[in-house]
Amino acid sequence: MGSGPTSWIGARRGAPLPLLGLGLLVGAAALLPAIYLLVLVLDDVGGAISTIATGRTAGLALQTLALTVAVSATATAIGVPLAWLTARTDLPGRRLWATLTTLPLVIPSYIGAYLLVSALGPFGLLRDLLGVERLPSIYGFVGAWLALSLFTYPLVLLSVRAALMRLDPQLEDAARSMGRSRRGTFISVVLPQLGPAVATGALLVALYVVSDFGAVSIMRFDSLTREIYVTYQSSFDRSSAASLGLLLVAFTLALLAGQSWVRGSLRYHRAGPGAARPAPTVPLGRWRTPALAFCSAVTLAALILPLGVLIYWASKGIGTDSLATGDLLQNGSNSLLAASGAAVAAAVLAVVVAVLAVRFRGPMTLALERISFAGYALPGVVVALSLVFFGIRVAPSLYQTLALLVFALTIHYLPLAVGSVGSSLLQVPPRIEEAARGLGRGPLEVFRTITTPLVAGGIWAGMALVFLHALKELPATLLLAPIGFETLATDIWRQTTRGFFEAGAVPTILLLAVAAPPLYVLAGRGTPPSS
Amino acid sequence: MHRTSLPRLLLALSMLTAAAVAVGCGAGDDSESGDASLTLYSGREPELIDPAIEDFEEQSGVDVEVRSGDSAPLAATILEEGESSPADVFLAQDAGSLGAVEQEGLLTQLPTDILDEVDSRFRSEDGGWVGVTGRARVIAYGPDVDPADLPDSPLELTEPEWEGRVGWAPSNASFQAYVTALREVEGEEVARGWLEGMVANGVQAYESNTPVRDAIAAGEIDVGLINHYYVAQAVAEDPDYPVEVDFPPAGLGSLINVSGAGVLASSDDPDAAQDLIAFLLAEDAQSYFATSSKEYPLAAGVEPDSELVPLEDIPAPPINLSGTSDLEGTLELLRETGAL
Numbered sequence: 001m002g003s004g005p006t007s008w009i010g011a012r013r014g015a016p017l018p019l020l021g022l023g024l025l026v027g028a029a030a031l032l033p034a035i036y037l038l039v040l041v042l043d044d045v046g047g048a049i050s051t052i053a054t055g056r057t058a059g060l061a062l063q064t065l066a067l068t069v070a071v072s073a074t075a076t077a078i079g080v081p082l083a084w085l086t087a088r089t090d091l092p093g094r095r096l097w098a099t100l101t102t103l104p105l106v107i108p109s110y111i112g113a114y115l116l117v118s119a120l121g122p123f124g125l126l127r128d129l130l131g132v133e134r135l136p137s138i139y140g141f142v143g144a145w146l147a148l149s150l151f152t153y154p155l156v157l158l159s160v161r162a163a164l165m166r167l168d169p170q171l172e173d174a175a176r177s178m179g180r181s182r183r184g185t186f187i188s189v190v191l192p193q194l195g196p197a198v199a200t201g202a203l204l205v206a207l208y209v210v211s212d213f214g215a216v217s218i219m220r221f222d223s224l225t226r227e228i229y230v231t232y233q234s235s236f237d238r239s240s241a242a243s244l245g246l247l248l249v250a251f252t253l254a255l256l257a258g259q260s261w262v263r264g265s266l267r268y269h270r271a272g273p274g275a276a277r278p279a280p281t282v283p284l285g286r287w288r289t290p291a292l293a294f295c296s297a298v299t300l301a302a303l304i305l306p307l308g309v310l311i312y313w314a315s316k317g318i319g320t321d322s323l324a325t326g327d328l329l330q331n332g333s334n335s336l337l338a339a340s341g342a343a344v345a346a347a348v349l350a351v352v353v354a355v356l357a358v359r360f361r362g363p364m365t366l367a368l369e370r371i372s373f374a375g376y377a378l379p380g381v382v383v384a385l386s387l388v389f390f391g392i393r394v395a396p397s398l399y400q401t402l403a404l405l406v407f408a409l410t411i412h413y414l415p416l417a418v419g420s421v422g423s424s425l426l427q428v429p430p431r432i433e434e435a436a437r438g439l440g441r442g443p444l445e446v447f448r449t450i451t452t453p454l455v456a457g458g459i460w461a462g463m464a465l466v467f468l469h470a471l472k473e474l475p476a477t478l479l480l481a482p483i484g485f486e487t488l489a490t491d492i493w494r495q496t497t498r499g500f501f502e503a504g505a506v507p508t509i510l511l512l513a514v515a516a517p518p519l520y521v522l523a524g525r526g527t528p529p530s531s
Numbered sequence: 532m533h534r535t536s537l538p539r540l541l542l543a544l545s546m547l548t549a550a551a552v553a554v555g556c557g558a559g560d561d562s563e564s565g566d567a568s569l570t571l572y573s574g575r576e577p578e579l580i581d582p583a584i585e586d587f588e589e590q591s592g593v594d595v596e597v598r599s600g601d602s603a604p605l606a607a608t609i610l611e612e613g614e615s616s617p618a619d620v621f622l623a624q625d626a627g628s629l630g631a632v633e634q635e636g637l638l639t640q641l642p643t644d645i646l647d648e649v650d651s652r653f654r655s656e657d658g659g660w661v662g663v664t665g666r667a668r669v670i671a672y673g674p675d676v677d678p679a680d681l682p683d684s685p686l687e688l689t690e691p692e693w694e695g696r697v698g699w700a701p702s703n704a705s706f707q708a709y710v711t712a713l714r715e716v717e718g719e720e721v722a723r724g725w726l727e728g729m730v731a732n733g734v735q736a737y738e739s740n741t742p743v744r745d746a747i748a749a750g751e752i753d754v755g756l757i758n759h760y761y762v763a764q765a766v767a768e769d770p771d772y773p774v775e776v777d778f779p780p781a782g783l784g785s786l787i788n789v790s791g792a793g794v795l796a797s798s799d800d801p802d803a804a805q806d807l808i809a810f811l812l813a814e815d816a817q818s819y820f821a822t823s824s825k826e827y828p829l830a831a832g833v834e835p836d837s838e839l840v841p842l843e844d845i846p847a848p849p850i851n852l853s854g855t856s857d858l859e860g861t862l863e864l865l866r867e868t869g870a871l
Contacts, residue, residue, distance in 0.1 A: 056866065123749040217738040230702045230871060233603035235859040236610070236631035318768055322578055381604050388611040396615065400598075478600040479608050483570065494599070497576045499741045499761050500768070 015360040036386030040242035048243035074149035079156025087164040098523035104302040105154040110214030143219035156201030162461035163197030169279040200419035252377040313505035339470035342409035350417030380475035417462030424458025568594040574602025619798035625704035633659035638793040660793030665827035684782025689728030698755040726868035763825030
């Protein structure tokens with residue numbers, strides 16, 4: 001029972017047409033970057049094939065894959081325990097910890113990587129502290145792995161935390177009452193139920209790694225995305241660059257197939273009637289100190305140390321003479337405007353995609369869900385150029401307006417919201433919706449009063465993820481924002497482009513400051529009231 | 532538990548965003564109400580162009596809207612925009628970006644009086660763009676290097692004594708322009724041999740000029756192949772900055788690359804656009820570039836910073852780097868030799 005394509009619209013029927021229509025529109029929007037790449041490749045198919053079918057490309061793909069796997073695993077190992085500690089235990093100050101440990105996501109990856117090089121590089125600050133001659137090189141795989149792990153684990157943290165909030169404690173209670181230990185219960189009951197959220201978080205990390213240029217370039221690690229940048233800027237060979245871009249899209253689809261395999265084999269929602277009650281808080285007891293130590297260690301490595309170096313740079317005053325406070329405030333509010341616009345838009349679109357993919361599971365809706373991920377694995381500059389291409393042809397009156405920028409950010413980061421909303425929706429039993437329908441409520445009414453409150457945690461998490469990404473987004477903002485629309489991210493670019501990464505310190509600190517309050521509010525969402 | 536209805540909140544936020552977007556668009560339209568206005572796509576560091584643009588606005592009464600970004604993505608943007616580009620003028624940090632736009636026929640021919648402001652080496656052969664400032668390739672070196680030991684030519688950095696001590700930025704446009712010049716002047720085999728020799732000698736590859744310079748300052752490497760003004764700017768920030776530059780007299784070692792500007796064929800005010808370029812080539816702007824960025828002024832007889840080797844003392848390769856050169860060939864060579 002309950003495993004067929006049941007729905008809140010009425011059992012075992014196809015998706016309602018308006019919803020399907022909306023879904024198709026979302027899918028078309030999400031496909032724009034891929035279509036753009038296809039247009040470029042079709043321009044010179046021969047050249048494209050000769051670019052892809054080389055040992056060099058194969059080597060780069062393997063290297064990228066290795067980095068992706070390593071970073072995803074590490075981010076999961078950091079993110080899952082943090083999520084559990086801040087969502088389900090009596091950890092002191094857990095809301096604060098949840099905020100602090102999420103913040104590193106907002107540090108632009110090239111700044112983060114450069115911070116690591118200046119701290120841990122062969123002649124970095126750590127060497128000065130230790131007083132040794134020279135530290136081993138951080139460049140290459142190790143540096144890229146470290147930088148990306150430290151600044152992407154919040155993707156797992158947020159996805160899993162949202163899922164934990166929705167997890168039905170009934171099963172855990174049952175296991176406990178049958179004599180399972182707390183740890184045994186966690187391993188045999190809680191962890192398996194977290195499968196979709198962990199898979200989603202790890203997938204998002206993987207896609208982030210694939211699309212990243214900043215960290216790999218500073219760490220001097222050759223990845224496919226770096227190759228795209230080099231091809232583009234060195235020879236303006238658009239067909240070759242585009243064919244590599246399509247390779248990234250294929251990579252994404254392969255990763256998605258893996259994720260849906262994890263997710264498709266199990267059923268995650270409660271079988272019984274009624275809604276889940278808030279989970280009880282797990283007392284940490286003697287584990288409190290190690291738990292606090294773990295949270296502190298992560299916060300120290302991913303936030304405090306980088307922030308310390310940033311403050312040290314800022315104190316050196318490089319570039320600060322050209323920063324006007326008024327501009328910084330204006331740019332901060334511009335950042336907030338664009339990022340929250342994208343967060344809201346992505347949440348709305350994600351609900352459409354997730355409802356279709358989860359409640360009306362079929363080849364078409366599944367394809368839609370996968371398509372919605374297409375834009376995230378692509379380097380930002382590709383997404384930006386695709387919207388230059390379509391924007392000026394299809395909607396010239398919107399070209400280089402804030403509306404187009406928000407649209408670009410939305411489709412670029414849509415998967416972040418789709419992933420979160422989708423995995424929460426998986427945990428909501430369709431039966432509740434069906435019951436409400438049976439009592440005569442209309443589908444929209446059911447969705448508003450029953451489904452939305454139950455997936456609220458996932459929606460909030462998705463919005464937080466999109467928000468954090470959009471805050472630091474650079475390539476699309478530079479190319480698509482209205483002229484004169486400066487953000488903190490363009491401030492960082494403005495400063496660092498003068499030849500001093502240190503000069504980006506002040507706007508980066510501000511970026512963290514701007515992101516913190518909304519994250520703190522979000523961290524309180526969906527948690528049981530702390531006693 | 533206080534739970535605002537999420538749909539209601541989302542609705543409110545969407546409306547707020549929509550309103551803000553509408554206001555934002557409106558604000559964009561307002562600024563176009565001036566008499567004449569130009570849109571400039573600038574690949575130059577904003578801090579090193581904005582003051583000159585403000586001067587131009589003041590003198591000409593023309594309103595200039597500047598979209599700043601990195602040169603290559605801006606060139607790519609113009610290529611995608613084609614005939615509908617909102618840009619009137621494209622100012623790029625490298626000849627390659629300008630060449631890519633010119634090759635697609637998107638730049639209009641500049642009048643000869645503008646072109647003649649600069650030496651024919653520093654402008655497009657087809658007349659689509661003109662150089663505004665020059666930057667020399669140099670060997671930058673750290674405090675552990677005795678300047679007397681530095682080679683006369685970068686080609687000698689393949690010697691065993693330099694093993695593991697040299698840094699470069701192979702994905703950088705200026706570096707690639709150097710390799711292109713080397714191929715054209717010294718021949719394909721010399722260029723290939725040099726690249727292979729450098730790789731075999733353990734050259735360290737960085738992403739751009741800045742990290743190379745910083746790595747020298749940190750002591751990771753002893754010398755680096757970069758553009759001269761990166762060091763000059765660092766010294767301007769910190770007089771004790773531990774990196775110096777040498778202008779190698781041989782092997783195209785101090786090749787001059789240019790930043791330049793062109794007028795888009797789709798500009799609706801080509802006269803004002805040309806005025807802007809003429810302004811950038813006039814004495815005030817050229818002096819401003821010479822002092823603010825320590826680049827070589829290319830026009831109006833303005834002298835470069837006194838610390839620099841004078842332009843006429845730098846051996847000029849007998850080629851024009853107008854960006855129509857074989858960039859793809861250079862990229863291929865860099866990949867084949869393992870430099871990239």
